[in-house]
Amino acid sequence: MIVQSIPDVIRTLNALSGLLEKGAASAQARKIDPLVLTSARLAPDMFALARQVQISCDAAKNGFARLSGVDAPKFEDTETTFEQLQARIAKTIDFLRSVTAESLVGSEDKVVTFPAGPERVLKMKGNAYLTQWMLPNLYFHTVTAYNILRHNGVDVGKMDYLKGADFLP
Amino acid sequence: MIVQSIPDVIRTLNALSGLLEKGAASAQARKIDPLVLTSARLAPDMFALARQVQISCDAAKNGFARLSGVDAPKFEDTETTFEQLQARIAKTIDFLRSVTAESLVGSEDKVVTFPAGPERVLKMKGNAYLTQWMLPNLYFHTVTAYNILRHNGVDVGKMDYLKGADFLP
Numbered sequence: 001m002i003v004q005s006i007p008d009v010i011r012t013l014n015a016l017s018g019l020l021e022k023g024a025a026s027a028q029a030r031k032i033d034p035l036v037l038t039s040a041r042l043a044p045d046m047f048a049l050a051r052q053v054q055i056s057c058d059a060a061k062n063g064f065a066r067l068s069g070v071d072a073p074k075f076e077d078t079e080t081t082f083e084q085l086q087a088r089i090a091k092t093i094d095f096l097r098s099v100t101a102e103s104l105v106g107s108e109d110k111v112v113t114f115p116a117g118p119e120r121v122l123k124m125k126g127n128a129y130l131t132q133w134m135l136p137n138l139y140f141h142t143v144t145a146y147n148i149l150r151h152n153g154v155d156v157g158k159m160d161y162l163k164g165a166d167f168l169p
Numbered sequence: 170m171i172v173q174s175i176p177d178v179i180r181t182l183n184a185l186s187g188l189l190e191k192g193a194a195s196a197q198a199r200k201i202d203p204l205v206l207t208s209a210r211l212a213p214d215m216f217a218l219a220r221q222v223q224i225s226c227d228a229a230k231n232g233f234a235r236l237s238g239v240d241a242p243k244f245e246d247t248e249t250t251f252e253q254l255q256a257r258i259a260k261t262i263d264f265l266r267s268v269t270a271e272s273l274v275g276s277e278d279k280v281v282t283f284p285a286g287p288e289r290v291l292k293m294k295g296n297a298y299l300t301q302w303m304l305p306n307l308y309f310h311t312v313t314a315y316n317i318l319r320h321n322g323v324d325v326g327k328m329d330y331l332k333g334a335d336f337l338p
Contacts, residue, residue: 125335140312165302168280
C-alpha cells in the first residue's frame with residue numbers, strides 16, 4: 001500500500017539532512033566557504049548540490065500531493081545555504097506527515113499526470129508512479145547529492161544514506 | 170507484495186545496462202580505452218564503475234535469494250570490461266526471472282539476516298529489508314554508476330535511468 005512508503009521517504013529525507021550536516025561541518029572544519037559545496041556539481045551540465053536537494057524534496061512532496069489529491073506547499077527554489085536546504089527538507093517532511101491514509105485510499109490505481117521537463121506531460125497508474133518514478137527520482141537526486149559531497153572530500157559513507165532503517169535486535 | 174517489485178528491479182538493471190552501452194559507445198567514439206571508464210571513480214576511496222555494477226547486481230540477486238529462500242548463483246567479481254559487466258547484469262536478470270511468486274509467499278514478515286561489511290550481520294523483516302535496504306542499495310550503486318559515467322563526459326540523462334517505466338498513453 002502506498003501509505004506504507006511515507007516512512008521510507010521520510011527516512012531518506014532525514015538521511016539527506018544528515019549528509020548535509022556532515023557537509024556543513026566539513027566546510028567549517030576545512031575552512032571552505034559552504035557555498036562552494038552547495039554549488040558543487042559532478043559535471044558542468046549537471047545540477048549543483050543545492051538543486052539536487054530541492055529536487056529530492058519535490059519528488060517526495062509533489063509525488064504524495066499527486067497521489068493523495070492534497071495541494072502541496074510551493075517552494076520558491078531560492079535556497080543556497082546548508083541552513084536553507086535543511087529548512088526545505090524539514091518543510092517537506094512536515095507536509096509528508098500531514099498526508100493521511102484516507103487521502104491515499106485507491107491511489108494505487110489512480111491515474112497520475114505529471115510534468116517531465118518543461119514540455120512533456122506523462123501519465124502513470126499510482127502504484128507504478130510510486131515505484132518507477134517517484135522513488136527512483138528521490139533516490140537519484142539524494143544519491144547524487146551524496147556523490148557530490150563525497151567527491152568533494154566530505155567524510156560520508158553509505159550507512160549515512162541508509163540511516164534510520166528498521167533493524168531488528 | 171514483494172513479488173511485485175521484481176519487474177521494477179529488472180527495469181533498473183536494464184536501465185543500468187543501457188547506461189553501460191552508452192559508456193562503451195562513448196569510449197569508442199572518443200578513442201578512450203574502455204577500461205579507463207570501467208575503472209573510473211568519483212573519489213579515491215570510492216568503488217570504481219565496475220564494482221558499482223557488481224554491487225548493483227548483488228543487491229538484487231542476494232536480496233531476492235534471501236527473501237525467497239532460493240540459492241543465488243555465485244559471481245566471482247572478476248569483471249573489468251563493459252562486455253563482462255553486461256553479462257553479469259544478464260545473469261542477474263535471468264536469476265530474478267526464475268524467482269517464483271510461491272517462493273516469496275510470506276516473505277514480507279520473514280526475518281532476513283544479511284552481512285553488512287565484513288564484520289557485521291544485520292536483521293530486518295522482509296518488507297523493511299526490501300524497501301529500506303535492498304532497493305536503496307540497488308539505486309545507490311546504479312545512480313553512482315550513472316554519476317561516474319556522466320562525470321566522465323558520457324552523454325547519459327535521467328531518462329536513461331528511468332527507462333522502461335510503465336507510462337500510460
